[in-house]
Amino acid sequence: MQDSSSVKSSINGLFVTGTDTEVGKTFVSAALVKSLTASYWKPVQTGPDQDHDTPEIQRLTGIAERSIYPCSYSFPDPLSPHEAARRVGQTIDLSNINLPSISEDEFLIVEGAGGALVPLNDQFMMTDLMVKVNLPVVIVARSGLGTINHTLLTIEALKSRGLTLAGVIMNGPENRGNREAIEEYGTVPVVAELPRCESVTAESIVGLMPRLQRFSESLNRN
Ligand SMILES: Nc1ncnc2c1ncn2[C@@H]1O[C@H](COP(=O)(O)OP(=O)(O)OP(=O)(O)O)[C@@H](O)[C@H]1O
Numbered sequence: 001m002q003d004s005s006s007v008k009s010s011i012n013g014l015f016v017t018g019t020d021t022e023v024g025k026t027f028v029s030a031a032l033v034k035s036l037t038a039s040y041w042k043p044v045q046t047g048p049d050q051d052h053d054t055p056e057i058q059r060l061t062g063i064a065e066r067s068i069y070p071c072s073y074s075f076p077d078p079l080s081p082h083e084a085a086r087r088v089g090q091t092i093d094l095s096n097i098n099l100p101s102i103s104e105d106e107f108l109i110v111e112g113a114g115g116a117l118v119p120l121n122d123q124f125m126m127t128d129l130m131v132k133v134n135l136p137v138v139i140v141a142r143s144g145l146g147t148i149n150h151t152l153l154t155i156e157a158l159k160s161r162g163l164t165l166a167g168v169i170m171n172g173p174e175n176r177g178n179r180e181a182i183e184e185y186g187t188v189p190v191v192a193e194l195p196r197c198e199s200v201t202a203e204s205i206v207g208l209m210p211r212l213q214r215f216s217e218s219l220n221r222n
């Protein structure tokens, strides 16, 4: 196990994971890219081209081409990476997934696929990629009923691997009780609460920026 508190990553950035797939990792990543003036990388993508996260980030942020790094692996079936790779006769090799070299003043948002314990192959899970890139991890959690259990399980999985937690971002209608329970039982701060948007557009992402300002300031990216 790697003690990430003592080994600083070679770059500045955050790894965005979630308590599940479809929980809002790309939505939150777009808000973080915008608020932190960051670059974006989705190392492992599964699903058809029209559902890819990278073009969605471009649509929502208007980020320059040069600030988007190519996926290391992409598979057409909308499945867990280990299975999507197997369907096309491939195996994901963790040694082929390497942080892009970015400039000193650049900040990188890395988005996982699915949740923390999604398998990449018979040996490694998404958490092993988090350990490898060694960036502080943000957990995207739903705000509603059921989120306490999912979020605490995710926190436990990350802490037990020595990963540094930057905080939880709650996505959906504000729920003070759930926020307080996550902070108390998970001993991790909820760094932002993002509301449900009627439509997800570049304008709605800009509208979220004030909610991420304090978090951005804590990362010295304001
Ligand atoms: N706060 C929100 N308001 C409105 N729509 C949202 C919000 N958060 C997420 N969505 C929508 O919910 C869907 C799932 O969100 P998103 O694609 O961000 O999930 P994900 O966790 O990135 O999924 P994956 O595991 O496939 O990467 C998308 O259509 C997204 O636009």
Ligand SMILES: C[C@H](N)[C@H](N)CCCCCC(=O)O
Pocket: 021, 022, 045, 046, 047, 077, 078, 079, 080, 081, 113, 114, 115, 118
């Ligand atoms: C296809 C989907 N949108 C993601 N790209 C992959 C989600 C994998 C989830 C695996 C699981 O936890 O069962």
Ligand SMILES: [Mg+2]
Pocket: 025, 026, 027, 053, 111
């Ligand atoms: Mg996504």
